[in-house]
Amino acid sequence: MQANDEVVPRRTQKERTRQALLDAALELTADHGFAGVSLRQVARDAGVVPTAFYRHFASMDDLGLALVEQTFTTLREMARDARSDPANYDDIINVSASVIVTHVRAHRSHFAFIARERFGGVPAVRRRIRAELRLFVSELAVDLRTLPYISAWESQDVQMAARLFVSIMVSTAEQVIETPEARDDLLEEIEEDTRRQMRLIVLGFASWHPPH
Incomplete structure:
Protein backbone atom coordinates (compact mmCIF):
# COMPACT_ATOMS: atom_id res chain seq x y z
CA MET A 1 0.00 0.00 0.00
CA ALA A 58 10.44 17.77 -25.72
CA SER A 59 10.64 21.39 -26.90
CA MET A 60 8.78 24.69 -26.94
CA ASP A 61 7.06 23.55 -30.13
CA ASP A 62 5.83 20.49 -28.25
CA LEU A 63 4.44 22.73 -25.52
CA GLY A 64 2.74 24.88 -28.16
CA LEU A 65 1.07 21.82 -29.68
CA ALA A 66 -0.15 20.82 -26.22
CA LEU A 67 -1.71 24.27 -25.82
CA VAL A 68 -3.51 23.85 -29.14
CA GLU A 69 -4.81 20.44 -28.04
CA GLN A 70 -5.99 21.83 -24.72
CA THR A 71 -7.73 24.75 -26.41
CA PHE A 72 -9.57 22.56 -28.91
CA THR A 73 -10.67 20.32 -26.06
CA THR A 74 -12.56 23.31 -24.63
CA LEU A 75 -13.89 24.09 -28.12
CA ARG A 76 -15.31 20.58 -28.44
CA GLU A 77 -16.90 20.92 -25.00
CA MET A 78 -18.53 24.10 -26.26
CA ALA A 79 -19.80 22.35 -29.36
CA ARG A 80 -21.24 19.47 -27.32
CA ASP A 81 -23.12 21.98 -25.17
CA ALA A 82 -24.52 23.69 -28.26
CA ARG A 83 -25.64 20.36 -29.78
CA SER A 84 -27.47 19.08 -26.71
CA ASP A 85 -30.53 17.57 -28.44
CA PRO A 86 -31.97 20.68 -30.15
CA ALA A 87 -35.51 20.31 -31.46
CA ASN A 88 -35.18 22.63 -34.49
CA TYR A 89 -32.99 25.17 -36.24
CA ASP A 90 -34.06 28.02 -33.94
CA ASP A 91 -32.99 25.98 -30.92
CA ILE A 92 -29.63 25.23 -32.53
CA ILE A 93 -29.05 28.90 -33.37
CA ASN A 94 -30.14 30.30 -30.00
CA VAL A 95 -28.20 27.76 -27.98
CA SER A 96 -25.11 27.99 -30.17
CA ALA A 97 -24.89 31.80 -29.99
CA SER A 98 -25.30 31.79 -26.23
CA VAL A 99 -22.85 28.95 -25.64
CA ILE A 100 -20.17 30.52 -27.85
CA VAL A 101 -20.20 33.84 -25.99
CA THR A 102 -20.41 32.23 -22.53
CA HIS A 103 -17.71 29.63 -23.23
CA VAL A 104 -15.24 32.06 -24.79
CA ARG A 105 -15.64 34.40 -21.80
CA ALA A 106 -14.86 31.50 -19.47
CA HIS A 107 -11.81 30.41 -21.51
CA ARG A 108 -10.69 33.77 -22.87
CA SER A 109 -6.95 33.10 -22.70
CA HIS A 110 -7.25 29.82 -24.64
CA PHE A 111 -9.25 31.34 -27.47
CA ALA A 112 -7.01 34.42 -27.52
CA PHE A 113 -4.07 32.07 -28.03
CA ILE A 114 -5.74 30.48 -31.07
CA ALA A 115 -6.70 33.87 -32.50
CA ARG A 116 -3.11 35.13 -32.18
CA GLU A 117 -1.31 32.05 -33.42
CA ARG A 118 -3.43 30.76 -36.29
CA PHE A 119 -2.06 33.26 -38.84
CA GLY A 120 1.49 33.76 -37.61
CA GLY A 121 4.09 32.73 -35.09
CA VAL A 122 5.51 29.23 -34.91
CA PRO A 123 4.83 27.17 -38.09
CA ALA A 124 4.23 23.88 -36.23
CA VAL A 125 1.63 25.52 -33.99
CA ARG A 126 -0.02 27.30 -36.91
CA ARG A 127 -0.28 24.05 -38.88
CA ARG A 128 -1.80 22.22 -35.91
CA ILE A 129 -4.41 24.94 -35.40
CA ARG A 130 -5.43 24.71 -39.05
CA ALA A 131 -5.56 20.91 -38.88
CA GLU A 132 -7.73 21.05 -35.75
CA LEU A 133 -10.08 23.55 -37.39
CA ARG A 134 -10.44 21.26 -40.41
CA LEU A 135 -11.18 18.35 -38.09
CA PHE A 136 -13.72 20.44 -36.21
CA VAL A 137 -15.45 21.30 -39.50
CA SER A 138 -15.62 17.59 -40.38
CA GLU A 139 -17.08 16.72 -36.97
CA LEU A 140 -19.72 19.45 -37.32
CA ALA A 141 -20.56 18.24 -40.83
CA VAL A 142 -21.47 14.82 -39.40
CA ASP A 143 -23.98 16.50 -37.06
CA LEU A 144 -25.39 18.75 -39.79
CA ARG A 145 -26.04 15.71 -41.98
CA THR A 146 -28.87 14.67 -39.60
CA LEU A 147 -30.82 17.93 -40.03
CA PRO A 148 -33.69 18.63 -42.47
CA TYR A 149 -32.71 19.52 -46.07
CA ILE A 150 -29.02 18.85 -45.43
CA SER A 151 -29.47 15.08 -45.15
CA ALA A 152 -29.82 14.87 -48.95
CA TRP A 153 -26.87 17.12 -49.77
CA GLU A 154 -23.58 16.07 -51.32
CA SER A 155 -20.71 15.72 -48.86
CA GLN A 156 -18.86 18.74 -50.24
CA ASP A 157 -21.93 20.91 -49.69
CA VAL A 158 -22.34 19.69 -46.11
CA GLN A 159 -18.68 20.51 -45.51
CA MET A 160 -19.27 23.97 -46.96
CA ALA A 161 -22.17 24.59 -44.55
CA ALA A 162 -20.04 23.40 -41.64
CA ARG A 163 -17.22 25.76 -42.67
CA LEU A 164 -19.67 28.67 -42.71
CA PHE A 165 -20.83 27.89 -39.17
CA VAL A 166 -17.26 27.46 -37.93
CA SER A 167 -16.24 30.75 -39.54
CA ILE A 168 -19.02 32.49 -37.63
CA MET A 169 -17.94 30.78 -34.41
CA VAL A 170 -14.32 31.87 -34.90
CA SER A 171 -15.35 35.44 -35.74
CA THR A 172 -17.63 35.57 -32.69
CA ALA A 173 -14.88 34.24 -30.43
CA GLU A 174 -12.46 36.91 -31.68
CA GLN A 175 -15.01 39.65 -31.04
CA VAL A 176 -15.64 38.38 -27.51
CA ILE A 177 -11.89 38.30 -26.81
CA GLU A 178 -11.56 41.94 -27.86
CA THR A 179 -14.54 43.08 -25.77
CA PRO A 180 -13.91 44.29 -22.19
CA GLU A 181 -15.26 41.88 -19.57
CA ALA A 182 -17.50 44.53 -18.01
CA ARG A 183 -19.28 45.41 -21.28
CA ASP A 184 -22.20 43.02 -21.05
CA ASP A 185 -24.13 45.28 -23.44
CA LEU A 186 -21.55 44.76 -26.19
CA LEU A 187 -21.44 41.03 -25.55
CA GLU A 188 -25.23 40.87 -25.91
CA GLU A 189 -24.92 42.67 -29.25
CA ILE A 190 -22.29 40.16 -30.38
CA GLU A 191 -24.53 37.27 -29.36
CA GLU A 192 -27.52 38.70 -31.23
CA ASP A 193 -25.42 39.40 -34.32
CA THR A 194 -24.22 35.79 -34.22
CA ARG A 195 -27.83 34.59 -34.18
CA ARG A 196 -28.65 36.79 -37.18
CA GLN A 197 -25.71 35.48 -39.19
CA MET A 198 -26.63 31.87 -38.46
CA ARG A 199 -30.29 32.47 -39.38
CA LEU A 200 -29.19 34.01 -42.67
CA ILE A 201 -27.26 30.84 -43.51
CA VAL A 202 -30.12 28.56 -42.47
CA LEU A 203 -32.60 30.47 -44.66
CA GLY A 204 -30.70 29.28 -47.68
CA PHE A 205 -30.73 25.60 -46.75
CA ALA A 206 -34.19 24.84 -48.18
CA SER A 207 -33.36 26.52 -51.50
CA TRP A 208 -29.83 25.26 -51.97
CA HIS A 209 -29.13 23.22 -55.08
CA PRO A 210 -25.57 22.50 -56.18
CA PRO A 211 -24.65 24.12 -59.51
CA HIS A 212 -24.59 21.79 -62.51
Missing part, protein backbone atom coordinates in the same frame (compact mmCIF):
# COMPACT_ATOMS: atom_id res chain seq x y z
CA GLN A 2 2.85 2.38 0.78
CA ALA A 3 4.28 2.06 -2.75
CA ASN A 4 0.92 2.91 -4.29
CA ASP A 5 0.43 5.80 -1.87
CA GLU A 6 3.76 7.25 -3.03
CA VAL A 7 3.01 6.79 -6.75
CA VAL A 8 -0.26 8.73 -6.71
CA PRO A 9 1.23 11.96 -5.25
CA ARG A 10 4.13 11.77 -7.72
CA ARG A 11 1.73 11.38 -10.64
CA THR A 12 -0.43 14.19 -9.30
CA GLN A 13 2.57 16.46 -8.85
CA LYS A 14 3.75 15.71 -12.38
CA GLU A 15 0.34 16.64 -13.78
CA ARG A 16 0.32 19.84 -11.73
CA THR A 17 3.78 20.82 -12.96
CA ARG A 18 2.81 20.13 -16.56
CA GLN A 19 -0.30 22.27 -16.18
CA ALA A 20 1.73 25.02 -14.50
CA LEU A 21 4.01 25.10 -17.55
CA LEU A 22 1.01 25.30 -19.88
CA ASP A 23 -0.59 28.06 -17.80
CA ALA A 24 2.66 30.03 -17.67
CA ALA A 25 3.13 29.78 -21.43
CA LEU A 26 -0.47 30.81 -22.05
CA GLU A 27 -0.09 33.89 -19.87
CA LEU A 28 3.24 34.87 -21.42
CA THR A 29 1.93 34.58 -24.97
CA ALA A 30 -0.64 37.28 -24.22
CA ASP A 31 2.14 39.87 -24.19
CA HIS A 32 4.83 38.38 -26.40
CA GLY A 33 3.16 35.89 -28.76
CA PHE A 34 4.26 32.28 -28.60
CA ALA A 35 7.31 32.84 -30.82
CA GLY A 36 8.53 35.52 -28.39
CA VAL A 37 8.42 33.28 -25.31
CA SER A 38 11.49 31.34 -24.20
CA LEU A 39 11.76 28.04 -22.38
CA ARG A 40 13.50 29.78 -19.48
CA GLN A 41 10.66 32.29 -19.12
CA VAL A 42 8.07 29.53 -19.03
CA ALA A 43 10.04 27.50 -16.48
CA ARG A 44 10.62 30.55 -14.28
CA ASP A 45 6.95 31.57 -14.27
CA ALA A 46 5.90 27.97 -13.59
CA GLY A 47 8.29 27.81 -10.62
CA VAL A 48 10.55 25.06 -11.96
CA VAL A 49 14.15 24.91 -13.16
CA PRO A 50 14.65 24.83 -16.97
CA THR A 51 15.87 21.21 -16.93
CA ALA A 52 12.56 20.15 -15.37
CA PHE A 53 10.76 21.43 -18.47
CA TYR A 54 12.07 18.47 -20.48
CA ARG A 55 10.37 15.98 -18.18
CA HIS A 56 7.09 17.21 -19.65
CA PHE A 57 7.80 18.58 -23.13
Whole structure:
Protein backbone atom coordinates (compact mmCIF):
# COMPACT_ATOMS: atom_id res chain seq x y z
CA MET A 1 0.00 0.00 0.00
CA GLN A 2 2.85 2.38 0.78
CA ALA A 3 4.28 2.06 -2.75
CA ASN A 4 0.92 2.91 -4.29
CA ASP A 5 0.43 5.80 -1.87
CA GLU A 6 3.76 7.25 -3.03
CA VAL A 7 3.01 6.79 -6.75
CA VAL A 8 -0.26 8.73 -6.71
CA PRO A 9 1.23 11.96 -5.25
CA ARG A 10 4.13 11.77 -7.72
CA ARG A 11 1.73 11.38 -10.64
CA THR A 12 -0.43 14.19 -9.30
CA GLN A 13 2.57 16.46 -8.85
CA LYS A 14 3.75 15.71 -12.38
CA GLU A 15 0.34 16.64 -13.78
CA ARG A 16 0.32 19.84 -11.73
CA THR A 17 3.78 20.82 -12.96
CA ARG A 18 2.81 20.13 -16.56
CA GLN A 19 -0.30 22.27 -16.18
CA ALA A 20 1.73 25.02 -14.50
CA LEU A 21 4.01 25.10 -17.55
CA LEU A 22 1.01 25.30 -19.88
CA ASP A 23 -0.59 28.06 -17.80
CA ALA A 24 2.66 30.03 -17.67
CA ALA A 25 3.13 29.78 -21.43
CA LEU A 26 -0.47 30.81 -22.05
CA GLU A 27 -0.09 33.89 -19.87
CA LEU A 28 3.24 34.87 -21.42
CA THR A 29 1.93 34.58 -24.97
CA ALA A 30 -0.64 37.28 -24.22
CA ASP A 31 2.14 39.87 -24.19
CA HIS A 32 4.83 38.38 -26.40
CA GLY A 33 3.16 35.89 -28.76
CA PHE A 34 4.26 32.28 -28.60
CA ALA A 35 7.31 32.84 -30.82
CA GLY A 36 8.53 35.52 -28.39
CA VAL A 37 8.42 33.28 -25.31
CA SER A 38 11.49 31.34 -24.20
CA LEU A 39 11.76 28.04 -22.38
CA ARG A 40 13.50 29.78 -19.48
CA GLN A 41 10.66 32.29 -19.12
CA VAL A 42 8.07 29.53 -19.03
CA ALA A 43 10.04 27.50 -16.48
CA ARG A 44 10.62 30.55 -14.28
CA ASP A 45 6.95 31.57 -14.27
CA ALA A 46 5.90 27.97 -13.59
CA GLY A 47 8.29 27.81 -10.62
CA VAL A 48 10.55 25.06 -11.96
CA VAL A 49 14.15 24.91 -13.16
CA PRO A 50 14.65 24.83 -16.97
CA THR A 51 15.87 21.21 -16.93
CA ALA A 52 12.56 20.15 -15.37
CA PHE A 53 10.76 21.43 -18.47
CA TYR A 54 12.07 18.47 -20.48
CA ARG A 55 10.37 15.98 -18.18
CA HIS A 56 7.09 17.21 -19.65
CA PHE A 57 7.80 18.58 -23.13
CA ALA A 58 10.44 17.77 -25.72
CA SER A 59 10.64 21.39 -26.90
CA MET A 60 8.78 24.69 -26.94
CA ASP A 61 7.06 23.55 -30.13
CA ASP A 62 5.83 20.49 -28.25
CA LEU A 63 4.44 22.73 -25.52
CA GLY A 64 2.74 24.88 -28.16
CA LEU A 65 1.07 21.82 -29.68
CA ALA A 66 -0.15 20.82 -26.22
CA LEU A 67 -1.71 24.27 -25.82
CA VAL A 68 -3.51 23.85 -29.14
CA GLU A 69 -4.81 20.44 -28.04
CA GLN A 70 -5.99 21.83 -24.72
CA THR A 71 -7.73 24.75 -26.41
CA PHE A 72 -9.57 22.56 -28.91
CA THR A 73 -10.67 20.32 -26.06
CA THR A 74 -12.56 23.31 -24.63
CA LEU A 75 -13.89 24.09 -28.12
CA ARG A 76 -15.31 20.58 -28.44
CA GLU A 77 -16.90 20.92 -25.00
CA MET A 78 -18.53 24.10 -26.26
CA ALA A 79 -19.80 22.35 -29.36
CA ARG A 80 -21.24 19.47 -27.32
CA ASP A 81 -23.12 21.98 -25.17
CA ALA A 82 -24.52 23.69 -28.26
CA ARG A 83 -25.64 20.36 -29.78
CA SER A 84 -27.47 19.08 -26.71
CA ASP A 85 -30.53 17.57 -28.44
CA PRO A 86 -31.97 20.68 -30.15
CA ALA A 87 -35.51 20.31 -31.46
CA ASN A 88 -35.18 22.63 -34.49
CA TYR A 89 -32.99 25.17 -36.24
CA ASP A 90 -34.06 28.02 -33.94
CA ASP A 91 -32.99 25.98 -30.92
CA ILE A 92 -29.63 25.23 -32.53
CA ILE A 93 -29.05 28.90 -33.37
CA ASN A 94 -30.14 30.30 -30.00
CA VAL A 95 -28.20 27.76 -27.98
CA SER A 96 -25.11 27.99 -30.17
CA ALA A 97 -24.89 31.80 -29.99
CA SER A 98 -25.30 31.79 -26.23
CA VAL A 99 -22.85 28.95 -25.64
CA ILE A 100 -20.17 30.52 -27.85
CA VAL A 101 -20.20 33.84 -25.99
CA THR A 102 -20.41 32.23 -22.53
CA HIS A 103 -17.71 29.63 -23.23
CA VAL A 104 -15.24 32.06 -24.79
CA ARG A 105 -15.64 34.40 -21.80
CA ALA A 106 -14.86 31.50 -19.47
CA HIS A 107 -11.81 30.41 -21.51
CA ARG A 108 -10.69 33.77 -22.87
CA SER A 109 -6.95 33.10 -22.70
CA HIS A 110 -7.25 29.82 -24.64
CA PHE A 111 -9.25 31.34 -27.47
CA ALA A 112 -7.01 34.42 -27.52
CA PHE A 113 -4.07 32.07 -28.03
CA ILE A 114 -5.74 30.48 -31.07
CA ALA A 115 -6.70 33.87 -32.50
CA ARG A 116 -3.11 35.13 -32.18
CA GLU A 117 -1.31 32.05 -33.42
CA ARG A 118 -3.43 30.76 -36.29
CA PHE A 119 -2.06 33.26 -38.84
CA GLY A 120 1.49 33.76 -37.61
CA GLY A 121 4.09 32.73 -35.09
CA VAL A 122 5.51 29.23 -34.91
CA PRO A 123 4.83 27.17 -38.09
CA ALA A 124 4.23 23.88 -36.23
CA VAL A 125 1.63 25.52 -33.99
CA ARG A 126 -0.02 27.30 -36.91
CA ARG A 127 -0.28 24.05 -38.88
CA ARG A 128 -1.80 22.22 -35.91
CA ILE A 129 -4.41 24.94 -35.40
CA ARG A 130 -5.43 24.71 -39.05
CA ALA A 131 -5.56 20.91 -38.88
CA GLU A 132 -7.73 21.05 -35.75
CA LEU A 133 -10.08 23.55 -37.39
CA ARG A 134 -10.44 21.26 -40.41
CA LEU A 135 -11.18 18.35 -38.09
CA PHE A 136 -13.72 20.44 -36.21
CA VAL A 137 -15.45 21.30 -39.50
CA SER A 138 -15.62 17.59 -40.38
CA GLU A 139 -17.08 16.72 -36.97
CA LEU A 140 -19.72 19.45 -37.32
CA ALA A 141 -20.56 18.24 -40.83
CA VAL A 142 -21.47 14.82 -39.40
CA ASP A 143 -23.98 16.50 -37.06
CA LEU A 144 -25.39 18.75 -39.79
CA ARG A 145 -26.04 15.71 -41.98
CA THR A 146 -28.87 14.67 -39.60
CA LEU A 147 -30.82 17.93 -40.03
CA PRO A 148 -33.69 18.63 -42.47
CA TYR A 149 -32.71 19.52 -46.07
CA ILE A 150 -29.02 18.85 -45.43
CA SER A 151 -29.47 15.08 -45.15
CA ALA A 152 -29.82 14.87 -48.95
CA TRP A 153 -26.87 17.12 -49.77
CA GLU A 154 -23.58 16.07 -51.32
CA SER A 155 -20.71 15.72 -48.86
CA GLN A 156 -18.86 18.74 -50.24
CA ASP A 157 -21.93 20.91 -49.69
CA VAL A 158 -22.34 19.69 -46.11
CA GLN A 159 -18.68 20.51 -45.51
CA MET A 160 -19.27 23.97 -46.96
CA ALA A 161 -22.17 24.59 -44.55
CA ALA A 162 -20.04 23.40 -41.64
CA ARG A 163 -17.22 25.76 -42.67
CA LEU A 164 -19.67 28.67 -42.71
CA PHE A 165 -20.83 27.89 -39.17
CA VAL A 166 -17.26 27.46 -37.93
CA SER A 167 -16.24 30.75 -39.54
CA ILE A 168 -19.02 32.49 -37.63
CA MET A 169 -17.94 30.78 -34.41
CA VAL A 170 -14.32 31.87 -34.90
CA SER A 171 -15.35 35.44 -35.74
CA THR A 172 -17.63 35.57 -32.69
CA ALA A 173 -14.88 34.24 -30.43
CA GLU A 174 -12.46 36.91 -31.68
CA GLN A 175 -15.01 39.65 -31.04
CA VAL A 176 -15.64 38.38 -27.51
CA ILE A 177 -11.89 38.30 -26.81
CA GLU A 178 -11.56 41.94 -27.86
CA THR A 179 -14.54 43.08 -25.77
CA PRO A 180 -13.91 44.29 -22.19
CA GLU A 181 -15.26 41.88 -19.57
CA ALA A 182 -17.50 44.53 -18.01
CA ARG A 183 -19.28 45.41 -21.28
CA ASP A 184 -22.20 43.02 -21.05
CA ASP A 185 -24.13 45.28 -23.44
CA LEU A 186 -21.55 44.76 -26.19
CA LEU A 187 -21.44 41.03 -25.55
CA GLU A 188 -25.23 40.87 -25.91
CA GLU A 189 -24.92 42.67 -29.25
CA ILE A 190 -22.29 40.16 -30.38
CA GLU A 191 -24.53 37.27 -29.36
CA GLU A 192 -27.52 38.70 -31.23
CA ASP A 193 -25.42 39.40 -34.32
CA THR A 194 -24.22 35.79 -34.22
CA ARG A 195 -27.83 34.59 -34.18
CA ARG A 196 -28.65 36.79 -37.18
CA GLN A 197 -25.71 35.48 -39.19
CA MET A 198 -26.63 31.87 -38.46
CA ARG A 199 -30.29 32.47 -39.38
CA LEU A 200 -29.19 34.01 -42.67
CA ILE A 201 -27.26 30.84 -43.51
CA VAL A 202 -30.12 28.56 -42.47
CA LEU A 203 -32.60 30.47 -44.66
CA GLY A 204 -30.70 29.28 -47.68
CA PHE A 205 -30.73 25.60 -46.75
CA ALA A 206 -34.19 24.84 -48.18
CA SER A 207 -33.36 26.52 -51.50
CA TRP A 208 -29.83 25.26 -51.97
CA HIS A 209 -29.13 23.22 -55.08
CA PRO A 210 -25.57 22.50 -56.18
CA PRO A 211 -24.65 24.12 -59.51
CA HIS A 212 -24.59 21.79 -62.51
